[in-house]
Amino acid sequence: MIFKLMALLAIIFLVYLVFFKRNRERDIKKKKDHDVIDNMDACPTCKTFIAKDDAILSNGKYYCSTECLGK
Ligand SMILES: [Zn+2]
Incomplete structure (x- = not known):
């Protein structure tokens, strides 16, 4: 038992x-x-989610590319 x-x-x-x-x-x-x-944020121009490490920071916003930054 x-x-x-x-x-x-x-x-x-x-x-x-x-x-x-x-x-x-x-x-x-x-x-x-x-x-x-x-660590992700949406690009304010094209709304694509991008890693902040790869993004371009401008005026406190993360852009996916210089193209979106310029618009
Ligand atoms: Zn973009």
Whole structure:
């Protein structure tokens, strides 16, 4: 009987570990997605979403290209 109980506890513990790990991975993924969105902005001219790192900053606005900036 005690072995059955120990086996059951071990299974519960393993399931808990797997579940906890999955939750953590999902949280990390969610955070990454959020960071990507934070780093994106719409070009005021053509409304294309562009990464701020690649954009041209002018008057506090992010333009996708010098073409849009000039308009
Ligand atoms: Zn543009």
